Amino acid sequence: MASLDTELTEAPAKRAGLWSLSLAAIGVVYGDIGTSPLYAFREAMHAAGATHGGVLREDVLGVLSLIVWALVLVVTVKYVLILLRADNEGEGGTLSLLALAQRAMGRQNRVILFLGMLGAALFYGDAAITPAVSVLSAVEGLKLVADGVDPFILPIAITIIIGLFLVQNRGTEAVARFFGPVTLVWFCVMAAGGIHWMLQAPEVLAALNPVHAVRFVASNGQLGLIVLGAVFLAVTGAEALYADMGHFGKKPIQLAWIFVAFPALLLTYFGQGALVLSRPEALENPFYLLFPSWALLPVVLLATLATIIASQAVITGAFSLTQQAVQLHMLPRLKIRHTSEEHHGQIYLPSINRWLMVAVLTLVVTFGSSSSLAAAYGISVTGTMVVTATLAMIVAHKHWKLPLWLSVAMMLPFLLLDLTFLGANLMKIADGGYVPLGIAAVMLIVMASWMRGSAIVAIKDRDAELPLDTLLAQIAKSGSIATVSGTAVFLTSTPDLAPAALLHSLKHFKSLHEQNVILTITTAEVPRVSPADRVRMEEINDRFRRIELLYGYTEDPDVPQALLLCRRQGWKFDIMATSFILSRRRIRISTRSRVPSWQGKLFIALARNAAGASDYFRIPAGRVVEIGTQMNI
Template identity: 35%
Template structure:
């Protein structure tokens, strides 16, 4: 026990350094634009600056330090965080929610869609805000900011297929330099004008509300930008653990951010003209070129971290059947869960570059960005409140206090960010609604497909009787028939028997079950359902964070002698259904035709599941079938 504990302590340092490049990249680059946006609608005088800095200070303390790192971090699904983990956690207790689960599930889907929208906006606003520093160095450069940001983002998306493992070890050290640099810049400014430290007093924030009334809501849209990236802290707890993230936040990241924010405020107290870009104008002129380079690298790292999170989110979503199956490439041999999804990368690239061209400035992007993260935070807080009552069995008073304190703050920010829906924030809402509809149509379509396939259901006993009662020819080798998640009919093997009149000496029928847990060990992977002479029915269990690699699972099980009937067998042939779906108005009349049309279009155009199951193409046979839903 002592040895184990001793081994864990040294791992905190490399884990913490790695976390800097992945977890804190987003929130760590907010100083590039947050103070500027917070003071956009008021004069940068002393009272306003102190009020805004007070709001920034308490937003970071209450929203990130208390709500996320203390309370939200508790709601993990065996070490996994994020909306998918919450969906899986709630789904495992679905019966406890009865009819309300459908509404909770729909809200969760909306939150997942918002995270995809966030994944488009973050690279655009981060990189653009860094490149905008060119106009401070030399004003004519401002006309090239869009082109430079476009090229950087295009390269970023183009390189995703190659993975970030080769340069990933540099992310942490670069972010260490970033946080130290912004902290030093802040310290030098605070030292010159220490009066800014009075902003720690929340009374200055209250005075701001008293003076500006409803106009304060516009100020809050900028203040909220300092907590954007907080959702990444929760989503990444599986990669680095809660302790390294908390340790880094309180000992390094939070102090660096506060020093820089207060430093920008101190500079503005005596140089209000610097409001056009208070971050870059905090630095001496000779440091602008290195700072611009460092800021660009930091925003690229933040963008890479967000894209990696989006790929991981997509993989989890398609694993639990709320997104269509796509080609998923595991891009790292060292980091568990690091994946690349080509189709999602293409969608993200089109979306991000379109946003860059359409919105033109980081100020314009800030409206859509703040709204996306704000809605995600509200949904996560709402789901955690439900979990605290239903799963943790908190008392009603405790749940009410949690909801009132944190949801009221989230909702206040939402009221503020909602003011910009018709200005620039419409993108977030439109994209999230479209994404939710696609996920809902896919899930409902799979349920219709499952219902249609159940009408053709054939038991293992019937298959065995057909093999032994008719003149079926036995051929050497192993035939592996894989049932899709919607199909428990076993009709694939039955059609094979009817069309070829042959069967392999060992026939394995496999169901795949994705559990509401992130990881299932190999010892708990195999479930024997039924077996007759030469015909075996098993179920393979996977966690929602794992690759569904059937050949590799069978190989490991064979080596461990878990499946004795495969011992010594080397010739495997895999069989999959190639499904086509037709929709008719007279079947399942309660499901709208437009939902059927979307599901049918997705199913008939997306790639088959041969890649999802990691099946060898030269050993796989597709058997065509169709269903009418």
């Protein structure tokens, strides 16, 4: 009886938790795709009418059918039904899929690594364009509310964007409470506007027939591909479904899509199509003209809030992606601040925030309108989707153990669809598509340069350092080394070799602490590591021990806290009696460098601007001793 009572009380609690997570997912996960109706149908119809200068019924039904089936196939089937199952211990996103594929392969594969790097690089292009196009498209609604507002559109958008980036250091927790409810209202308002006009022209429901989509593309040749590139704007933000899985879980994201986001998007797109069929002049701004004049100002304000939420989601995604890239050694260490004590995933990276703000403002000032920016939108997202589909094929075969033919048969149709969208978007390169490709290229060069430089430094370390066993044997024979009270911790990435800081300490000070720890911090190919598996300790002799700290790629290393766990294994760590002796390298380019001069200089610049080891590993500054060394690469 008691167990039955427990089950009855737990069931409503679980349901309440599920619904609250679903509400939060509506705001954070679907903020981006939820603002696409502001410009997607308009841009697709403008492209469709480019050759004949008018609105044709066949164009409206063709564009609507393309949008509907893009939402069904790309978002619902590929992401909601298939990719949400490809989780890495609950985490999603390009780099999580990369780690899962690498682990399934059992070794590091360069092709898979490059795909993961490419997907991450393309995401940064999307992160720069999304706030720019979303905020501009919302603020442009003021043109329908008041005359003579055109000169103020750009300053208002710039002010909103600057304010958005300036509040990032306060964290998203306070704002996040309003994300779900505001976005839910936004979806309801969009659906209501769409239903009103659908009732005026119910013939738009014929677009549910995919024949209209196929006929439109087949009969319009190159124009059909151009329109297809604009149609893809309707599914930008679909990657958030997968990337944010670790924050909300699979089921809340699926419920939020099936019962709220998907129906509301269908209704508002059908409404815009019905409006244009009834009033062709509404093609100027079919979304805002869904609503009566008295409701325009509130809708514009609500749209502005929705675009800020969409921008917030992609900025937060950039922070999370960067943290994962740092942990996977694709980028140098960066200063990371946690903005919430309760939610570990809420982080703030000042350098990423600063550069992203500069990129967004540059795009807004350069392009000046959402229509101009729409041409630059889509390439980075389609590229990321191609990468995701390819990696998912590998995971399905290697990790899910499906037969190769079944893995290919399951994902190949979506890969071909993504490649078609990518080809259509590549036609917009000259009109602005070069922007996300340029941003992705820069990020790819940065990641490749950092990884190549780091690999050379690791090789140089191995060539220069002594095996630890050899050094300990020399110390045992020597009688001239003084003993210093306390404990010294030496950080190194090669625990079998003597750390450079230890060698220099012996060389210059001719002394050794009573207790010495060779500390290595390793990143696992899983998002999180339990505290029970965090520490691995090995006693070398009565004065030396090796300790390895294991972290997941979504976790921030906290060395002092982790070392406290060593007490369970018999070593009592006392931070006040411990000195962390770190090596600070000065890297120079040699005349016989193994890297091009420009790449070497880039690596050196990245190394100089990387966060210090003491800050990144949360070691108190008062317990750190740094010893400088020089290295030529």
